[in-house]
Amino acid sequence: MSVTAPKKLSLKERYRILTRGLDWTTTYQEPAKVFPHAEFEGIKIRDWDGFVDPFRLTMDSYWKYQAEKERKLYAVLDSFQQNNGQTAITDGRYVNVLKIFLTAITPGEYQAHRGFAMLGRQVPNVGLRIAAQMQSLDELRHAQTQIHSCSHYNKYFDGLHSFSYQHDRVWYLSVVKSFFDDARTSGPFEFLIAIGFSFEYVLTNLLFVPFMSGAAYNGDLSTVTFGFSAQSDESRHMTLGLEAIKFVLEQHEDNAAIVQKWIDKWFWRGYRILAILAMMMDYMLPKRIMPWKDAWEIYFNEAGGALFADLARYGIKMPSTADVANKEAFRLSTETMLTFYQMGHASGFHSWLPSEDELKWLADAYGPEWERLYLPRFKYFRELEAKGEHYYNPSLPQLCQVCQIPMFFTEPDDPTKICFRDTVYNGDRYHFCSDGCQHIFENEPEKYVQAWLPVHQVMQGNCGGATIDDVRKYWAVEDGEDNYDYVGSPDETMWKGWQADRLKVGS
Numbered sequence: 001m002s003v004t005a006p007k008k009l010s011l012k013e014r015y016r017i018l019t020r021g022l023d024w025t026t027t028y029q030e031p032a033k034v035f036p037h038a039e040f041e042g043i044k045i046r047d048w049d050g051f052v053d054p055f056r057l058t059m060d061s062y063w064k065y066q067a068e069k070e071r072k073l074y075a076v077l078d079s080f081q082q083n084n085g086q087t088a089i090t091d092g093r094y095v096n097v098l099k100i101f102l103t104a105i106t107p108g109e110y111q112a113h114r115g116f117a118m119l120g121r122q123v124p125n126v127g128l129r130i131a132a133q134m135q136s137l138d139e140l141r142h143a144q145t146q147i148h149s150c151s152h153y154n155k156y157f158d159g160l161h162s163f164s165y166q167h168d169r170v171w172y173l174s175v176v177k178s179f180f181d182d183a184r185t186s187g188p189f190e191f192l193i194a195i196g197f198s199f200e201y202v203l204t205n206l207l208f209v210p211f212m213s214g215a216a217y218n219g220d221l222s223t224v225t226f227g228f229s230a231q232s233d234e235s236r237h238m239t240l241g242l243e244a245i246k247f248v249l250e251q252h253e254d255n256a257a258i259v260q261k262w263i264d265k266w267f268w269r270g271y272r273i274l275a276i277l278a279m280m281m282d283y284m285l286p287k288r289i290m291p292w293k294d295a296w297e298i299y300f301n302e303a304g305g306a307l308f309a310d311l312a313r314y315g316i317k318m319p320s321t322a323d324v325a326n327k328e329a330f331r332l333s334t335e336t337m338l339t340f341y342q343m344g345h346a347s348g349f350h351s352w353l354p355s356e357d358e359l360k361w362l363a364d365a366y367g368p369e370w371e372r373l374y375l376p377r378f379k380y381f382r383e384l385e386a387k388g389e390h391y392y393n394p395s396l397p398q399l400c401q402v403c404q405i406p407m408f409f410t411e412p413d414d415p416t417k418i419c420f421r422d423t424v425y426n427g428d429r430y431h432f433c434s435d436g437c438q439h440i441f442e443n444e445p446e447k448y449v450q451a452w453l454p455v456h457q458v459m460q461g462n463c464g465g466a467t468i469d470d471v472r473k474y475w476a477v478e479d480g481e482d483n484y485d486y487v488g489s490p491d492e493t494m495w496k497g498w499q500a501d502r503l504k505v506g507s
């Protein structure tokens with residue numbers, strides 16, 4: 001009698017069994033009760049088996065790859081910390097980019113983690129469930145590694161101490177929070193199109209590539225390494241987003257109209273969030289990579305243009321508001337920056353005026369119209385500062401009911417006039433920053449009338465009290481440390497001290 005060792009399954013066979021062989025059709029409960037969210041959005045799926053799994057990873061190989069990446073990342077983070085890497089960045093101002101990233105983007109990663117966990121529970125196809133599970137774990141890992149990458153800076157710099165608490169409260173962070181809340185409370189297909197396709201596939205390069213290059217240019221090895229570690233996950237996420245949209249479009253011709261509405265909505269919502277990124281690129285990186293307008297051209301108009309040309313065969317068109325984004329490209333970063341500059345007393349990070357060299361760089365990048373509109377404002381603010389009268393805006397702005405951004409964007413065709421739309425619904429008037437946001441509201445008013453708008457909440461006394469001091473306490477913004485101009489801040493004093501020490505050692 002001979003004993004034969006059990007045959008080892010190939011990776012391919014293991015994957016097939018994991019995603020096909022272990023599934024069954026439920027009989028104790030009808031499938032519609034097991035997957036109650038699969039149909040209410042109106043998406044028609046003829047054949048769930050038609051989903052093509054983009055990466056075919058088994059769980060054990062997934063853990064193996066991810067563990068390897070973690071080991072490398074934490075080795076670099078250790079050496080960054082042991083070598084006091086924070087002293088080798090280009091300028092202390094740079095850390096304010098990390099403050100925005102940690103408070104706005106990192107909790108978004110966590111929200112994406114929860115969203116993909118929900119998606120994984122709700123789709124009647126194991127391949128898609130496994131892919132959603134992996135992305136859910138990836139997003140949790142991104143949140144954790146970003147927190148670890150930034151935690152070293154938190155030992156030295158202000159403004160990084162309360163990121164998760166602030167995410168649920170501070171006025172500009174509600175922009176990102178409401179974006180992910182909106183996505184997570186939609187159905188599984190809308191979530192897939194919102195995050196998997198519109199955000200990951202169409203817009204994520206605008207978030208990651210310039211941000212990670214910005215970190216590299218400015219000597220932030222810690223964040224660069226996180227970026228590399230996330231990059232292979234990102235390419236998996238983009239592939240999933242693209243496969244998912246193609247699958248949905250191929251299943252039934254009625255799906256295209258629903259998908260188009262979601263693309264229009266989520267393009268606009270995602271694009272509105274990128275305003276803060278445009279400000280970071282053009283005003284906050286001590287060493288610039290490229291102007292926002294060029295990044296928009298490369299990553300949206302060129303890459304996105306090719307993508308939408310490819311999707312045209314399903315009847316899918318470029319988002320209807322893309323032309324507004326193009327018209328805003330030369331002024332988006334400046335309109336955003338000028339707002340934060342005036343709201344420095346109410347922000348958890350520092351702002352500052354650009355230097356003469358930086359103004360020249362901006363004028364070269366953005367041309368005569370930009371100079372005509374904005375140079376006089378910068379000159380005016382500089383004169384006030386010289387007199388010791390830095391301008392801080394004492395009023396509270398009107399917020400857009402959908403994107404929750406203060407009303408500072410201008411008319412697509414008139415950059416001297418604030419863009420303002422309003423709609424009456426059930427006897428109440430709601431306000432919007434753009435046609436894009438107004439249309440989103442009018443499609444689902446019952447969803448957006450529930451929005452938690454920070455300014456309204458302050459006015460109603462729900463944010464700690466009636467004074468700015470009360471509200472700053474409620475926001476965990478440490479007055480005199482986290483806020484106001486970079487010039488004169490404790491961060492600046494510390495940074496200058498480090499530079500002086502360096503000179504002493506060198507002499």
Ligand code: FE
Nearest residue numbers: 109138139142
């Ligand atoms: Fe992520």
Ligand code: ZN
Nearest residue numbers: 400403433437
């Ligand atoms: Zn808006």
